[in-house]
Amino acid sequence: MPRHETQIPLAATQHKAEAVVVDLPPELWERLEQLQSAAVLAQDISDLFLDRVFPGEPVWIACDLLVAGIETPAVIALACESPTQLTLREGEPLVRQLLSELAVEHMDIHQAGWIAARDIAREIETAALDAENGAHLLLGLWHACQQPKEMSPLPSALNDWECTPPQYRDHGRFSTTIRTLARTIIQAAPAQIARHQPSNEKGR
Secondary structure, three states: OOOOEEEEEOOOOOOOOOEEEEEOOHHHHHHHHHHHHHHHHHHHOOOHHHHOOOOHHHHHHHHHHHHOOOOOHHHHHHHOOOOOOOOHHHHHHHHHHHHHHOOOOOOOHHHHHHHHHHHHHHHHHOOOOOHHHHHHHHHOOOOOOOOOHHHOOHHHHHHHHHHOOHHHOOHHHHHHHHHHHHHHHHHHHHHHHHHOOOHHHHOO
C-alpha cells in the first residue's frame, strides 16, 4: 500500500468517478494497512484477526477518511455505523467494499501476516496484550509469515508452558521469553513487510 498517496475515486455516485491523487497522513495509511491485513487474513486463515479491530476501528477509519474528503459509498456507510455495536458479520462486507473503492495495492498473505505479527508484538511489548494470548495469536501467523526464524522459539515455548501444570508455571520467565520474541519480531517486520510488497510499490 502506498504510504502517502493513491488513486481514490471521490464521488459517491453510481457513475465511475474520476480518480484523483489524495494525500493522507502516514498514520491513517498505517491504519488502512492494518485493516487490509486483517481482511486478507480473515479470507485466508481466520476471521479472528479481523474481529480484533471490531467494532470501532473500521468506523473511526471511515470517519477520518470523510474528514480527509474521501466520500465513497462504503466510507459513508461505515461512518454512519455505531463504533460500539457494529458486528463483524455486518461490517466485513463494508470493509472489503471500502478497500476495493480505495483501490489499495494488492497485499499477499505473507505481507498481511507480518503486519499483523508486528502489531500483536507491539501489544505484547507494551503489555496491552498478555503473553499467553499474544503467543497464541503469533503462532496462528506461523505459516502466513513463512515460519520465520524470528518466531522459531515460539512453538516450543508454548508447548512447555501448556505442558506444565498451572501451579508450577513460571509466569515471569514465560512473559520475558515472549516479550523478547516480540521485540525480535518488531525489529524484523519492516524488512519482511517491504520484501512482500508488490513490485510496483517498492519503488515508491
